[in-house]
Amino acid sequence: MKKLAVFASGSGSNFEAIATACQNGEIDASIEWLIVDQPEAYAIERAKKFNIPTLVLQPKQFESRAAYEAEIVKQLHEKDVEWVVLAGYMRLVGDTLLDAFPNRILNIHPSLLPSFPGLDAIRQAVRHGVKVTGVTVHYVDQGMDTGPIIMQRAVDVVDGDEEATAAAIHEVEHALYKEALQYVLHRS
Numbered sequence: 001m002k003k004l005a006v007f008a009s010g011s012g013s014n015f016e017a018i019a020t021a022c023q024n025g026e027i028d029a030s031i032e033w034l035i036v037d038q039p040e041a042y043a044i045e046r047a048k049k050f051n052i053p054t055l056v057l058q059p060k061q062f063e064s065r066a067a068y069e070a071e072i073v074k075q076l077h078e079k080d081v082e083w084v085v086l087a088g089y090m091r092l093v094g095d096t097l098l099d100a101f102p103n104r105i106l107n108i109h110p111s112l113l114p115s116f117p118g119l120d121a122i123r124q125a126v127r128h129g130v131k132v133t134g135v136t137v138h139y140v141d142q143g144m145d146t147g148p149i150i151m152q153r154a155v156d157v158v159d160g161d162e163e164a165t166a167a168a169i170h171e172v173e174h175a176l177y178k179e180a181l182q183y184v185l186h187r188s
């Protein structure tokens, strides 16, 4: 069974979908850590339901991003974590973490990359007037939402309705992240 760490900054609905899939055997893995950079993130509450240990670390507690990430790497190594799963983690990953987990960091993004990278991807898509957007799971590299794509799924835009489009996207995210993870873990 593969050992994962999930990183989140906010609600954590993707984290919960993955935790549920690990619990019921849909994904052959266990979540060793939830890593959070925001003490008020709702993801922390979700972790309690699953008895998943949570580590709250804020970059401002460290003198540099490298020092912040070095502490994370140390904690991940202590639990023999092999894969890092970003699920609404609102930071760029730096070299310290990338070098410690080469090609072993995944992210989910709420658009069909390379369209609409960065913040507020759903709003960007709705405002642009595209008729189809979607979800991308990809490997993480130094860039913002630029790494090699693993899986994508299209979602119809509900015309001019950001909230309804977001709801449809989140539903697809929860299914697609599980599939992509199981696919990647199975091949490793």
Ligand code: GRF
Binding pocket: 008, 009, 010, 011, 012, 013, 014, 015, 087, 088, 089, 108, 109, 110, 173
């Ligand atoms: C998701 O839309 C994900 O694609 C993006 O951040 C959001 C996180 O949502 N990277 P949640 O915290 O998993 O509910």
